[in-house]
Amino acid sequence: MPEIQSIDDVLARLGERSYVGDRPLATSIYLALKLGKPLFIEGEAGVGKTEAAKVMADVLGARLIRLQCYEGIDLAHAAYEWNYPRQLLHIRLLGDGANRAEAEKEIFSHEFLLRRPLLDAIDNDDPVPPVLLIDEIDRADDEFEAFLLELLSDFQISIPELGTISAKRQPFVVITSNRTREVHDALKRRCLYHWIGYPDADREVEIVTVQAPEVAETLARKVVAAVHRLREMDLAKPPGVAETIDWARTLSFLGETGLTTRAADVTLGSIIKDRDDLELVRDNLAEVTSNA
Numbered sequence: 001m002p003e004i005q006s007i008d009d010v011l012a013r014l015g016e017r018s019y020v021g022d023r024p025l026a027t028s029i030y031l032a033l034k035l036g037k038p039l040f041i042e043g044e045a046g047v048g049k050t051e052a053a054k055v056m057a058d059v060l061g062a063r064l065i066r067l068q069c070y071e072g073i074d075l076a077h078a079a080y081e082w083n084y085p086r087q088l089l090h091i092r093l094l095g096d097g098a099n100r101a102e103a104e105k106e107i108f109s110h111e112f113l114l115r116r117p118l119l120d121a122i123d124n125d126d127p128v129p130p131v132l133l134i135d136e137i138d139r140a141d142d143e144f145e146a147f148l149l150e151l152l153s154d155f156q157i158s159i160p161e162l163g164t165i166s167a168k169r170q171p172f173v174v175i176t177s178n179r180t181r182e183v184h185d186a187l188k189r190r191c192l193y194h195w196i197g198y199p200d201a202d203r204e205v206e207i208v209t210v211q212a213p214e215v216a217e218t219l220a221r222k223v224v225a226a227v228h229r230l231r232e233m234d235l236a237k238p239p240g241v242a243e244t245i246d247w248a249r250t251l252s253f254l255g256e257t258g259l260t261t262r263a264a265d266v267t268l269g270s271i272i273k274d275r276d277d278l279e280l281v282r283d284n285l286a287e288v289t290s291n292a
Contacts, residue, residue, distance in 0.1 A: 004033060004059070019048070019055045020199075020207045028194040029056060038152050038173035040188055043196035045178045046240015048207075050135055052196075053174035057131040060172065066133045067117040069140040075147060079118040079157055087112050108161035121171045122157055129169045137187075138177040145187050152190040199241065201228060207241055208248050215248045222259040223248045227271065229288050230281065237274045247271040261285050 004010055010026040029052070032039040041049045057064035067078055075081070087107040094106075115123070121132035137145070151157060152173065156166040175191060177183055199207065201224050208220040215223075224244060231238045239247075250270040256263045264285055272278050281288060 004030065006030070010059075013059045014052075014055060017055045017058055018210050019051060020203065020210055021048075021052070022203070025052065025194060025196065028192055032192045033172060035192070036170060038175060038191040040175045040177070040183075040191035040193050041196060042177045042179055042183075042193070044198060044238070044240060046242040047196045047198060048241060049176040049196055050133065053131060053133040053135075053176070056172065056174070057133075060128060060131065062128040062172070063126055063130040064133060065117045065121045065130050065171070066135060069134065069136045069138075069144070071139055071141065073140050073144055077116060078144065078147075079116050080159060081114050081116070082108070082161075083112045083114050110162070113159075113162075118151060119157055119165070121173075122151070122155060122167045123165050129167075130171045132171040132173045134173065134175045136178060137175050137183055138180045142184070145184050149186060149190070152187065198231060201225065204228075204241060204244060208245055211245050212249045212252070215252045216257070219252060219257060219259070220248050223251065226259055226264065226288050229290075230271070233280065233284065235272075235274070235277045235280065237272075237277060239271045243271045243273070259289050261289050264289050 004013070007023065007026050007030045010030050011021060011023065014021045014026065028039055028041075031037070041052060043049055053066075054064060090107055090112070113119075117132070121130050124130065134148070137148075154166070155170040156164050158164045173191075175187075198204075201221075204224045204227070205217065205220045208215055208224065209217055212220075227239055227244045227247070247267060247270040250267045251259065251263060254263070254267070265282065268278055268281060272281055
């Protein structure tokens with residue numbers, strides 16, 4: 001695949017893959033690629049942060065390696081762990097007369113190493129360096145962030161039994177956060193930063209019609225207008241762009257050409273994902289669907 005030449009090239013390739021990005025995002029991606037820096041993308045849930053990494057893997061012709069973060073994630077799940085059952089079996093097969101030092105050397109080798117996403121991204125023979133997506137870093141804890149500092153600074157992982165494994169060619173790293181908590185500055189300093197907010201109405205209509213071409217533009221505009229009213233309400237979980245697309249698809253599938261109060265009421269599960277939010281929205285459906 002031809003090398004990316006410019007910011008306009010990034011925008012064009014994103015568009016070819018039905019990702020409606022803007023110039024600031026394309027600029028951040030271009031600079032991260034050319035400067036060899038991780039890209040930290042922060043924003044509201046459902047605005048396309050994860051999708052941007054997926055699309056860039058396709059743009060680059062690279063393998064996508066995704067690490068989904070969660071509370072309590074540790075080294076064994078993120079980077080590597082030893083295959084203990086296989087190590088024990090190997091020791092038994094060696095027998096009682098085996099040399100202890102030689103046995104330990106054998107079982108603590110690459111053959112017995114279980115490679116998790118971070119190690120896989122650093123140590124591989126891919127023809128194109130992979131795209132490493134560290135998704136929702138804000139769900140992880142401080143200890144995991146501290147471990148990532150070595151990876152993001154030097155693109156290497158230290159394994160006590162084997163030494164330091166460094167990337168022959170560094171992956172393109174994308175880190176996402178929904179900002180449920182603040183990520184430490186030490187991690188952010190190692191990255192280029194980009195914020196993706198909710199798009200304006202015209203851009204969101206464009207996103208809906210590109211991602212769901214079966215949806216008529218008139219319906220898309222009515223749905224987007226209603227979603228923007230929902231985001232102005234005091235909701236626990238405001239709808240993201242992904243939910244906007246789902247709602248428009250649902251209404252279109254049901255043959256709706258507009259957004260009536262009745263149609264909105266029976267399809268709220270496509271856009272609202274919290275019980276208290278559902279009650280609040282149902283109490284204000286007339287306002288939400290006004291002029292739709």
